[in-house]
Amino acid sequence: MSQAAEILIAASLAVGGVFGLVGSYGLIKLPNLVMRLHAPTKATTLGVGGVLIASMLHSWFALGRFSVHELLITMFLFLTAPVTAHFIAKAHIHRRLSARDLPAPQVDRGWATLERPEDGSPDGDPGEKAEGAQPGGGN
Amino acid sequence: MRLIRALFPHPTLSLLLTAVWVAMANTFTINSLVLGAMLGVAIPIFTRAYWPDRPRLRSPLRVAEYAAVVLWDIVMANIAVARLVLFRRNADLRPAWIAVPLDLRHPEAITALAGTITMTPGTVSCDVSSEGRALLVHCLHAPDPDAVRDEIKQRYERRLMEIFE
Amino acid sequence: MIALALDFAFACFGAAMLMNMWVVAAGRTVEDRILALDTMVINAIALLILHGIWAGTAVFFEAAMIIAMLGFVSTVAYARFILRGNIIE
Numbered sequence: 001m002s003q004a005a006e007i008l009i010a011a012s013l014a015v016g017g018v019f020g021l022v023g024s025y026g027l028i029k030l031p032n033l034v035m036r037l038h039a040p041t042k043a044t045t046l047g048v049g050g051v052l053i054a055s056m057l058h059s060w061f062a063l064g065r066f067s068v069h070e071l072l073i074t075m076f077l078f079l080t081a082p083v084t085a086h087f088i089a090k091a092h093i094h095r096r097l098s099a100r101d102l103p104a105p106q107v108d109r110g111w112a113t114l115e116r117p118e119d120g121s122p123d124g125d126p127g128e129k130a131e132g133a134q135p136g137g138g139n
Numbered sequence: 140m141r142l143i144r145a146l147f148p149h150p151t152l153s154l155l156l157t158a159v160w161v162a163m164a165n166t167f168t169i170n171s172l173v174l175g176a177m178l179g180v181a182i183p184i185f186t187r188a189y190w191p192d193r194p195r196l197r198s199p200l201r202v203a204e205y206a207a208v209v210l211w212d213i214v215m216a217n218i219a220v221a222r223l224v225l226f227r228r229n230a231d232l233r234p235a236w237i238a239v240p241l242d243l244r245h246p247e248a249i250t251a252l253a254g255t256i257t258m259t260p261g262t263v264s265c266d267v268s269s270e271g272r273a274l275l276v277h278c279l280h281a282p283d284p285d286a287v288r289d290e291i292k293q294r295y296e297r298r299l300m301e302i303f304e
Numbered sequence: 305m306i307a308l309a310l311d312f313a314f315a316c317f318g319a320a321m322l323m324n325m326w327v328v329a330a331g332r333t334v335e336d337r338i339l340a341l342d343t344m345v346i347n348a349i350a351l352l353i354l355h356g357i358w359a360g361t362a363v364f365f366e367a368a369m370i371i372a373m374l375g376f377v378s379t380v381a382y383a384r385f386i387l388r389g390n391i392i393e
Contacts, residue, residue, distance in 0.1 A: 006305055006306055007305070009306055009309070010305045010306050010308070010309035011309075013306070013309040013310060013312070013313045013354075013357075014309050014312055014313065016313060016316075016350065017309075017312055017313035017314075017315070017316030017317060018221075018316060019217060019221060020313075020316055020317050020320050020347060020350055021316040021317070021319055021320050022221045022224055022225060023320065023343065024319075024320035024321075024323040024324055024343055024347065025224065025225075025320075025323060026220075026224040027323065027324065027327055027339065027340060027343060028323055028326070028327060029224060029229070030224070030229065030232075031229045032234075033333060033335050033336060033339070034234070034263070034265065034277045035232070035234055035277075035279055036336065036339060037263050037277070037339065038220055038261065038263055038277075038279045039220065039224055040339060040342065040343040040346070041257060041258075041263065042213075042216055042217050042220045042258070043217055043220060043221055043224070044343055044346045044347070045213070045217070045258070045346075046213070046214065046217035047317075047320075047346075047347075047350060048346055048349055048350045048353075051313060051317075051350045051353050051354060052353060054309075054313075054357065055353050055356060055357050058306070058357050059362065062306075062360070063360060065362070067165055067362065068162050068165065069162055069163055069165045069362075069365055070353070070365070071162060072159065072162055072163060072369065073349065073353075073365075073368055073369055073372055076369075076372055076373070076376075077346065077349075077372065078213075078258065079254070080372075080376040081257065081258065082253065082254035082256075082257035082258060082264070083254075083376070083380065084342050084376060084379045084380060084383070085257050085263055086253065086257065086264060086265065087379070087380050087383035087384065087387070088335055088338055088339050088342070088379075088383050089263060089264075089265035089266065089277070090265070090266060090383070090387055091334075091335050091338070091383045091386040091387045092333075092335045093265060093266060094386070094387050095333075095334075095335070095386065096333070101236075102236050102238075102275060103236050103237060103238045103275075104238065105238050105240075105268035105269075105272070105273035105275070106238060106240060106273065107240050107268065107270070107272040107273050108268035108269045108270040108271075108272050108273060109268075109269045109270070110268065110269055111266045111267070111268055111269070111275055112266055112267050112268060112269050112271075113266050113387075115269050165362070
């Protein structure tokens with residue numbers, strides 16, 4: 001294995017490790033939940049991305065096997081990280097926040113998660129609310 | 140022509156499924172290619188009912204350009220967020236909620252935009268409005284929320300408009 | 305040099321895992337704990353891939369893929385349960 005390949009693999013391992021650590025550290029350090037949401041969704045995807053790239057390079061240069069399936073995990077995480085973040089944010093809005101904490105959407109009545117059915121019962125028919133209210137809001 | 144349309148309801152999806160299968164098998168042989176192609180034909184036909192009026196993608200080149208821009212921004216976003224987490228005291232951070240009015244109408248396009256916003260600099264998309272015409276976005280550190288909103292509209296929504304509408 | 309970088313990455317993700325565990329155990333809200341569990345799943349994938357590099361095999365890839373998929377589905381299910389009180393309506 002050439003020196004350059006070795007340096008490249010070690011560098012992506014180190015970068016991945018640092019970002020993974022920062023992501024989890026942010027989870028402890030930041031003061032409220034919506035802010036904490038930023039750290040893991042971003043830093044950890046690059047953390048795992050670095051490790052997966054290192055794994056790919058390692059099997060090319062050290063083991064002599066051409067390998068791309070690590071890219072699939074990276075792609076999968078890139079696609080799923082926004083969805084989980086969106087769901088956790090919705091759960092947080094549902095439980096802790098009210099319309100007063102958020103800016104008005106200006107064009108519509110309000111935010112989908114905070115919508116209540118017309119009759120005023122707190123949990124009317126939940127299915128109706130979900131299907132009509134959020135075209136492609138990430139779920 | 141109609142036969143081709145019936146066999147390949149979503150040509151892009153067929154290609155993507157084949158590519159994913161070949162990558163999964165991790166060997167580029169005729170075996171994995173044929174099996175992948177079979178899956179690529181079968182899965183779109185069987186899941187056809189779940190994809191009603193899907194918007195057409197305008198041009199593959201623009202999709203590639205968008206993907207490159209987003210990938211670059213993901214790397215930059217990671218560095219920016221890591222620096223904020225490590226080197227700023229919590230008291231110095233200026234978090235902000237912003238409402239982004241949308242010009243996009245297709246649910247698929249709005250989903251793509253929401254995903255992009257979550258993956259890029261210091262912003263997470265948290266909710267859509269009741270009629271799906273605005274996105275609620277949270278910024279980790281935004282001294283000037285209006286600038287962030289304009290950048291989202293300029294950089295990502297304009298490109299998605301060109302791809303989807 | 306790769307061995308050294310591997311040790312460093314193992315240490316980083318191990319420490320990250322411990323921090324997540326702390327949040328899961330002592331988090332202030334339920335949403336916090338879900339978020340910590342989700343991060344923990346991602347860190348577990350990284351550790352598994354690191355172990356694969358260390359052992360020089362690709363057999364751990366499938367395990368990592370399955371953990372990624374199950375982790376995603378369980379996070380969504382958990383968040384949805386909190387949001388709506390049930391998962392499949």
